[in-house]
Amino acid sequence: MKFIKLIIVLALAFVSCKKNSEKAPVEITDYKTETLDVTTSIYPENLTKVFDAHGGIDAWRQFQFLEFTMEKPDGNEITKTDLKNRKALIEMPNHTIGFDGENVWLNSKDDSEFKGANPKFYYNLMFYFYAMPFILADDGIIYGEAKPLEFEGKTYPGISISYHDGVGESSEDEYVLYYNPDTYRMEWLGYTVTFFTNEKSKELHFRRYNNWQEVGGLLLPKSIVRYNYANNLPTTVHSENLFSNIKISKEKPNQDIFIKPESAKIVE
Known part of the structure; x- marks a missing residue:
């Protein structure tokens, strides 16, 4: 009799567990439809x-x-850049350089000869310098450790930046970002120039970033100092670039400003 009662109790317990499991099914997340923050x-x-x-x-x-x-x-x-497609416009007193997404163009406002750097080299040069360090989050980048920079008794850890083949106009370019070990703010940029040779260079040029301003919640350069260099080290100040009238917007810019005017010439 006791045996029969035990069987009945076990049966009731099984049925109860089964009902509970039916009421509380296992929740399965479909990650294909989830928005995940994997940025960092x-x-x-x-x-x-x-x-x-x-x-x-x-x-x-x-x-x-x-x-x-x-x-x-x-x-x-004045430099204007679409941050998503990298179309660009540089307005100078007598000339304008533009990039419409396919071609670099040069437009002269008078008969004066353009004596600046090659427009294909220059159209995004200062934008890249100015958009540091965020520009180093672009696709196609290979990251690594770099030898720290020693300057005036202080050590700046380094992060090496190189590119996969075919990325950008000069995929052979290499950069080294040096940062303040206490604040993690960017302090220096070491970089090679390969546009004119298309060959890897071992010679680092240097620009210093130690004057920042807050714009739209971001720290962007107020000035960038170019240094002379020797033996892959900065030496003395060469020149300084000053920046003003900074505008950063979450609104997509009017794409018409990047279109080549009829009077402009495509730069080959």
Whole structure:
């Protein structure tokens, strides 16, 4: 009799567990439909900390348009860039350089000869310098550790930047971002120039970033100092670029401003 009662109790317990399991099915998440924040997982930890010290890479990616004015002896230079497709416009006193997504073009406002750098080399040069460190989150980049920079008794850890073949106009270019070990703010940029040779260079040029301003929640350069160099080290100040009238917007810019005027010539 006791045996029969035990069987009945076990049967009732089984039925109860089965009912409970039916009421509480296992929840399965379909990650194909989920929006995941993986931004900080695809960069080296120290680079992520540099981005964060400047406002964060997620904040940077919310913006679509950047404009800045650079003071020059022969007149101010205004650079406008679509941050998503990298179309560009540089307005100078007598000339305009543009990139419409396919071609670089040059337009002269008078009969004066353009004596600046090759427009295909220059159209995004200062934008790349100005958009540091965020520009180093672009696709096609290979990250690595670099030898620290020693300058005036202080040590700056380095992050090496190289590119997969075919990325950009000069995929042989290499950069080294040096940061302040206490604040993680970017302090120096070492870089090679390969546009004119298409060959890897071992000679580092240097620009210093130690004057920042807050714009739209981001730290962007107020000035960038170019240094002379020797033996892959900065030596003395060469010149300084000053920036003003900074505008950064989450609104997509009017694409018409990048279209080549009829009077402009495509740069080959």
